[in-house]
Amino acid sequence: MSVALVTGASRGIGRAVASRLAEQGHHLVLHGHDPERIAATAGEIAAKFGVTVVHAAGDIADPATSKALARLAFDTFKRLDALVVNAGTHAAGMLGMTPDATVERLFAVNAAGAAYTLQNSVRLLTRGQRPAVVLTASITGDQGVAGQAVYAASKAAVAGLTRSAAKELGPRGIRVNAVAPGFIATDMLDTLDEAGRADRIAHTALGRLGAADEVADVIVFLLSEQARFVTGQIIGVDGGLTL
Amino acid sequence: MTELPRLREAFRTALDLPADEPVDDLRYQDHEKWDSLAHMSLVAAIEDEFSVMIDTDDVINMSSFAEAVRILGKYGVDVK
Numbered sequence: 001m002s003v004a005l006v007t008g009a010s011r012g013i014g015r016a017v018a019s020r021l022a023e024q025g026h027h028l029v030l031h032g033h034d035p036e037r038i039a040a041t042a043g044e045i046a047a048k049f050g051v052t053v054v055h056a057a058g059d060i061a062d063p064a065t066s067k068a069l070a071r072l073a074f075d076t077f078k079r080l081d082a083l084v085v086n087a088g089t090h091a092a093g094m095l096g097m098t099p100d101a102t103v104e105r106l107f108a109v110n111a112a113g114a115a116y117t118l119q120n121s122v123r124l125l126t127r128g129q130r131p132a133v134v135l136t137a138s139i140t141g142d143q144g145v146a147g148q149a150v151y152a153a154s155k156a157a158v159a160g161l162t163r164s165a166a167k168e169l170g171p172r173g174i175r176v177n178a179v180a181p182g183f184i185a186t187d188m189l190d191t192l193d194e195a196g197r198a199d200r201i202a203h204t205a206l207g208r209l210g211a212a213d214e215v216a217d218v219i220v221f222l223l224s225e226q227a228r229f230v231t232g233q234i235i236g237v238d239g240g241l242t243l
Numbered sequence: 244m245t246e247l248p249r250l251r252e253a254f255r256t257a258l259d260l261p262a263d264e265p266v267d268d269l270r271y272q273d274h275e276k277w278d279s280l281a282h283m284s285l286v287a288a289i290e291d292e293f294s295v296m297i298d299t300d301d302v303i304n305m306s307s308f309a310e311a312v313r314i315l316g317k318y319g320v321d322v323k
Contacts, residue, residue, distance in 0.1 A: 075296075122283070123283065127291075
């Protein structure tokens with residue numbers, strides 16, 4: 001029996017990862033922002049794959065949410081073998097035209113939320129079997145992109161968290177990596193207009209948007225024994241995107 | 244086993260101390276074996292022993308054996 005916690009699992013990449021892990025027989029602790037949506041996702045995955053799925057809802061920017069998730073994992077399974085820190089939010093905005101509230105929200109969810117989730121899960125991971133963590137960063141955090149400076153900065157924080165956590169937790173047997181998706185066809189792209197979307201595709205070597213499943217496959221690989229000597233890496237899943 | 248001996252045993256096991264070493268006056272980082280890395284192992288051992296999940300703020304505040312007793316009380320474990 002293997003146990004995985006996935007944040008932001010109601011839809012998009014998180015839901016795809018949760019389904020892949022359940023398909024492999026992992027029991028799951030799922031998080032979503034919206035209570036009804038995550039309850040529905042958890043029910044569907046449990047019914048389809050026959051694994052135990054528990055879930056909790058809340059704003060990941062509030063540390064109480066990841067504390068509640070850790071407590072749920074502890075009460076149900078006593079440990080975690082895999083953690084996917086995926087919950088995130090996206091907003092585009094030119095410098096000088098991004099509201100303060102948007103700046104605060106991007107960092108609160110993408111940077112602080114990731115740190116809270118990882119921090120509150122560490123002791124559960126130390127009890128796990130070959131424990132591994134994957135965070136969802138972004139290619140924008142590495143390369144930068146005009147019109148998304150604050151989002152990119154919040155995702156650069158995820159990359160820093162990943163590399164530091166890998167060094168700190170490696171001696172305790174915990175691997176920590178991240179994926180850096182390019183432009184993936186999820187709800188997050190709704191904040192881009194059509195011209196922006198066409199522009200991103202034009203800059204992608206493979207000539208299309210990615211699918212959530214294609215990112216999930218890389219996350220599942222990084223969590224697996226096949227990646228047992230890989231830690232501290234930010235793996236691009238971007239179809240050859242140049243920003 | 245009553246709760247106090249269980250907590251003492253968790254300290255000795257997690258900090259790799261001799262079975263007869265007194266632990267009631269231990270303070271974080273005053274003892275060579277209770278450093279920041281051992282602290283995480285100690286907290287995990289206490290959680291396992293008493294089946295509680297300790298919040299980060301309490302992990303940070305667990306600066307002595309006496310504080311561990313007080314903190315466990317918050318989680319409904321009466322170690323006295």
